[in-house]
Amino acid sequence: MGSQMITFKDRLKAAVLERLKPAFPVALEDLDLAPTPDPKMGDLALTFPFQLAKKLKKAPRAIAQEAAPLLAGIPGVAGTVVAGAGFLNLRLDRSAVLAETLRLAGRTDLAAEEGKIVIEHTNINPNKAAHIGHLRNACLGDTLARCLRYKGEPVEVQNYIDDTGVQVVDVVFGFMELEKRSLEDLERLPGRFDYYCWDLYARVSAYLAGHPEAQARKSEITKRIEHGQDPEYGLSRYVSRRIVRAHLATMARLGIGYDVLPCESTILHLKFWDRAFELLKERRAIYLAAEGDNKGCWVMRLEEDEEREKVIVRSDGTVTYVGKDIAYQLWKFGLLGRDFFYEPFSVENGRTLWISTAAPSNGGAPAFGRATKVYNVIDTRQAYLQKVVVQGLRALKYEAQAAQSVHFSYEMVALSPKSLDELGYAATDEEKERSFLEVSGRKGLGVKADDLLDRLEAKALAEIEKRDPDRPDADRRRTARDIATGALRYFMLKYARNSLIVFDFEEALSFEGETGPYLQYTAVRLAGIFRKLKERFGLGEADIRPPAGGALLIPPGLAEAEAADSWDLILTAASLEEEVLRSIAALELSHLAKFAFLLCQKLNGYYHKYPVLAEQDAGLRSFRLLVLKTVKDQLITALGLMGIQPPERM
């Protein structure tokens, strides 16, 4: 069953309104169909009697009682229940609703609303290995992309590469000044290059803090990189490209991919900023400060605080981060009047990943950018800057695009004191006082993404070997990888985005309870039933269909307890599309995660109570199979949206 619950509810609402209208002053928006706390009280609750009580000067319960008979005979409604202080609950006609939803199986209530959506996520500085904070960003961004695509939206995923930023400069400084290495040395450097740079970057940060005189050399490196002068330029390019490949490999382990990599170096070469600067000046979005602290700078007034201004161009003529970001945001909407060139960077599963270039190349790249809506997945600490960027659009009179610029903000991942010990980090006394510690690339403090994935895989492998020692090696490893991915992706999605995750190894490495592997295990058991169905009865999943001709679905004489359990399970499964829409609307992907978990909990309970293959009554057996098939399809879809792959066995 696709979930036509949305259409069903809308139709139901309209029918209810039609019946009530002659007798009560109700509008469509007064009619919300909420779930009841207990199926015994009916399936869907109406609360309008409470709203009308004052207007009609009547008790809500009396209104509900008066209204109840009016709803008799609505298609799909089997009866009404007046409950509590004035709830009017609808009891649905289970067979009819089941038949209808199954009849429409495969159809969807979802429809695209945007011309094109650009999602920017991951955006890791290409100077060190990815860590758990980056994983949260990428998991959120990728899941959002999957949800929007499922809804039918055209989605383009961009991963911005800041390949000329200070962080890359620091690592180039380290290679040149601290290690005296040439480009050829780097090319021969074996092993995990991103890990090597992780340590080097921390060393450079410490060195620069202790050697202020080294700043001059650092500035020189920055300038030479900007002007394309070797060896600095070549080194920066080598470092950033090799590390981007490492990041892509890390994300590929999680099934996360991208469409295009816009690079800051290209933005500089193609003078995106110059064009944005012209626009900002033309439309008087910024002005040259004549006095005060910002004298000589081009600044923008802040909307919420007239007194304050944000520097966009420094007094030395260089542009700030926010300025560059405004140019990039304009480009995403196709408003800049300039464009990148592209060349293929890699091919993964037949999907080409493009990278921006300053010079025309072979072509063949799709038309990137030109979005009607943009999501920037960036942690909450950048909320202020994101606001300034949007304000920049508004100042340019791009009101519509400003309104369609969404900052998908989320809290950071921090480290628990316990995890600090495990990392062997020597915390200062001040740091020990804190309940958590921020991940810090400068200090070299953090849990590397690949290390975490390695540990998850090792643990999963150990579990598999314990349970099923005879499996072929390749099979075991593939399964361990799926489990590791499932565990990590669910972990990153289960928390609300405003919730600070204080990372703890024990929690992250758990495979029991509310975890990815629990969901995968549920799916695997379901698959097991259908595998055995084939073996024992010769029936494939495609053979599990509702009886033809709208015949009665629910076997006569089905025990009330089982009828209620089946109904509850089906109704839950059918709400997938609603949950996806709700997740997108609230930018709260934990809704989707919790939904999948709830569905699994209900399914596991059902699984325990009602045998399927062992059931002797053929009618009952096929009814249960139909229930399980329905749930299985929805569950697989939900897992897919979270990037979680259920293994064949586990």
Added chain:
RNA sequence: GUGCCUGUAGCUCAGCUGGAUAGAGCGUUGGACUCCGGAUCCAAAGGUCGGAGGUUCGAAUCCUCUCAGGCACGCCA
């Protein structure tokens, strides 16, 4: 100082645009079918929803105040 976020069971967190008896996982205690996989299921114990006012038929949810914690506010990115 200003702005944003958070405070719910021993711990980690849910709680949809205010709706009925505040839920889950972990942990603790006690259980489970010669069963379709025990990475599962069932049960018990565990809560002044930080505090005080207010709005409402109804508040964990909205408003005000207050306490506690976090983050942001740069001619860094």
